[in-house]
Amino acid sequence: MQKDYKTIELTTLYEISKILGSSLDLRSNLKSAMRVLAEFMDMKRGTVALKKDGEIAIEAAHGLTGEEIKRGRYKLGEGIIGRVAKLGSPIVIPNVGDEPLFLDRTGARKDIKKENIAFLCVPIKFKHEILGVLSVDRLFESKGISFEEDLRLLKIIASLIAQSVKLYREIEKEKEALLWEREELRRELKGRYRIDNVIGQSDRMQEVFESIHRVAASKATVLLRGESGTGKELIAKAIHYMSPRAKGPFIKFNCASIPEGLLESELFGHEKGAFTGAISSRRGRFELADRGTIFLDEIGDLTVNLQPKILRVLQEKEFERVGGERTIKVDVRLIAATSRHLEDFVSQGRFREDLYYRLNVVPVFLPALRERKEDMPLLIEFFLKRFNEENKKDISISSDALRILVDYDWPGNVRELENTIERLVVMSTDKIIRPANLPLNLKSPMIKEIPLKETLKASLEETEKHRILEALKKTGWVHARAARLLGFTPRQIGYKMKKYGIDRVSQN
Ligand SMILES: Nc1ncnc2c1ncn2[C@@H]1O[C@H](COP(=O)(O)OP(=O)(O)OP(=O)(O)O)[C@@H](O)[C@H]1O
Numbered sequence: 001m002q003k004d005y006k007t008i009e010l011t012t013l014y015e016i017s018k019i020l021g022s023s024l025d026l027r028s029n030l031k032s033a034m035r036v037l038a039e040f041m042d043m044k045r046g047t048v049a050l051k052k053d054g055e056i057a058i059e060a061a062h063g064l065t066g067e068e069i070k071r072g073r074y075k076l077g078e079g080i081i082g083r084v085a086k087l088g089s090p091i092v093i094p095n096v097g098d099e100p101l102f103l104d105r106t107g108a109r110k111d112i113k114k115e116n117i118a119f120l121c122v123p124i125k126f127k128h129e130i131l132g133v134l135s136v137d138r139l140f141e142s143k144g145i146s147f148e149e150d151l152r153l154l155k156i157i158a159s160l161i162a163q164s165v166k167l168y169r170e171i172e173k174e175k176e177a178l179l180w181e182r183e184e185l186r187r188e189l190k191g192r193y194r195i196d197n198v199i200g201q202s203d204r205m206q207e208v209f210e211s212i213h214r215v216a217a218s219k220a221t222v223l224l225r226g227e228s229g230t231g232k233e234l235i236a237k238a239i240h241y242m243s244p245r246a247k248g249p250f251i252k253f254n255c256a257s258i259p260e261g262l263l264e265s266e267l268f269g270h271e272k273g274a275f276t277g278a279i280s281s282r283r284g285r286f287e288l289a290d291r292g293t294i295f296l297d298e299i300g301d302l303t304v305n306l307q308p309k310i311l312r313v314l315q316e317k318e319f320e321r322v323g324g325e326r327t328i329k330v331d332v333r334l335i336a337a338t339s340r341h342l343e344d345f346v347s348q349g350r351f352r353e354d355l356y357y358r359l360n361v362v363p364v365f366l367p368a369l370r371e372r373k374e375d376m377p378l379l380i381e382f383f384l385k386r387f388n389e390e391n392k393k394d395i396s397i398s399s400d401a402l403r404i405l406v407d408y409d410w411p412g413n414v415r416e417l418e419n420t421i422e423r424l425v426v427m428s429t430d431k432i433i434r435p436a437n438l439p440l441n442l443k444s445p446m447i448k449e450i451p452l453k454e455t456l457k458a459s460l461e462e463t464e465k466h467r468i469l470e471a472l473k474k475t476g477w478v479h480a481r482a483a484r485l486l487g488f489t490p491r492q493i494g495y496k497m498k499k500y501g502i503d504r505v506s507q508n
């Protein structure tokens with residue numbers, strides 16, 4: 001009998017340890033373990049309660065309904081389970097019916113008086129840490145039996161459960177850390193400012209993006225500064241479309257593009273008969289931009305007599321049409337741009353200081369392309385994609401050609417790059433853009449870098465000699481044909497052959 005018990009006990013332990021290691025679903029593992037235990041012991045109910053947030057709650061059970069499990073929550077020190085969880089040593093209640101401490105919190109033991117039920121409760125401990133409590137309702141026939149064997153088995157099972165809980169929690173912690181990391185990464189990526197169709201991963205452009213993100217929502221006047229082709233207009237539009245005025249109009253006006261005499265009526269409109277040719281009244285750009293944004297490009301070219309009028313619109317939001325009496329009120333946000341050194345204009349008296357300060361509320365400096373070379377591969381990729389789509393082509397660029405493009409200074413900035421890529425895509429007959437396809441002006445700086453003029457001359461001569469020889473071989477040494485091939489006159493080829501010491505005899 002004794003041996004039988006040992007065998008069954010070992011089998012139970014083996015089964016339970018197998019179950020606990022079977023999956024990462026702790027709750028279902030524990031539930032299965034309780035079921036195996038119930039089969040072995042004459043056990044009516046079995047529960048595993050785990051400590052969490054200063055409380056202890058049933059995690060899995062055998063012989064309890066879902067509702068009963070939910071009710072199984074105890075404060076530390078409360079009831080038997082709470083006490084075991086607090087003190088960390090087992091408690092055996094030989095007969096539940098006689099025990100006033102017994103809470104029956106779950107409400108599962110309505111039959112308490114009719115049956116003989118012992119309640120065995122052992123802590124689930126990992127080293128010195130109390131993780132929870134394993135408890136069992138044990139049915140027994142007669143009073144006075146010892147539960148020592150049961151207790152010993154439960155302690156072993158509790159230690160198996162402890163290891164499993166610990167492992168599970170470590171994994172959960174790791175998972176959480178990973179999730180957190182991913183979340184942080186996501187936030188970081190989101191923190192990187194993005195604006196549709198504006199390329200700029202470089203720090204300089206990220207600063208620009210950051211300030212326009214910040215300023216877009218307001219009505220503040222923005223002054224965009226930067227060389228030609230750096231994207232001033234693109235950014236002006238981005239600000240408008242990121243602002244609450246996005247649904248309103250975006251009106252662009254280039255102060256340098258219109259003869260001085262027409263500027264005022266273009267900006268502020270005119271009444272019928274205001275001047276010869278004013279056959280009807282007309283609204284100006286400021287009126288058209290009402291509830292939207294007006295973009296004044298090349299503001300530095302604004303004539304001195306118009307500057308006070310712009311100042312007035314900025315300050316009073318009002319103006320009169322040319323030849324008109326009526327004061328017109330508008331709600332307009334102004335974005336101005338200039339590639340000029342406005343401060344010089346101010347000191348020369350060409351630009352009013354008060355207007356300068358009024359415009360300079362939020363200055364945004366767009367870096368030249370050569371100052372943000374790290375954006376170039378992205379820009380090139382962006383333009384290649386666009387022009388490939390427009391031209392229904394699939395052209396890529398070789399890495400050495402890319403290198404040359406990145407090395408170039410791009411005085412015309414993004415616009416020049418954009419035009420160059422478009423031309424390359426349109427003209428290319430090859431699938432790949434190689435250095436040979438690039439316009440000469442892009443490559444010339446590299447030639448300039450060769451230190452000695454002599455070296456350059458020598459290498460050019462070497463190349464020329466080689467080309468002449470090839471042409472002569474191809475044409476069977478007929479000088480006139482070779483000359484035609486190379487675009488020389490027969491006289492020129494004769495002269496060059498003499499210069500380079502080329503004759504048929506020495507070649508054979
Ligand atoms: N960061 C960028 N990403 C993508 N395209 C850009 C970027 N910057 C400029 N571009 C493109 O380059 C061209 C020139 O930009 P834009 O007209 O805005 O420059 P600009 O500063 O107003 O130049 P200009 O002073 O000559 O008027 C446009 O086609 C624009 O779409």
Ligand SMILES: [Mg+2]
Nearest residue numbers: 229232233297
């Ligand atoms: Mg522009």
